[in-house]
Amino acid sequence: MAVKKQSFEDAMGRLEEIVGLLERGECGLDQSLKLFEEGAKLAGQCEELLNKAEQKVNILLADDQEKPFEGEDA
DSSP, rough: OOOOOOOOOHHHHHHHHHHHHHHHHHSSSHHHHHHHHHHHHHHHHHHHHHHHHHHHHHHHHHHHHHHHOOOSSS
């Protein structure tokens, strides 16, 4: 199943839905495998989005370290 790019929140919501379906054990083997595959792709997408966010935070923190705090002598 193709997983379209979506927001982190949407991807996590769907991932939680998939986990719930799999935990209930009501799906057959074929459906469970499809859900697992979709979940694995969503987990990878979420990890990618989190890594990008972490990189942005690191850049922002690095930029802040170069500037003195307000009230500090430069």
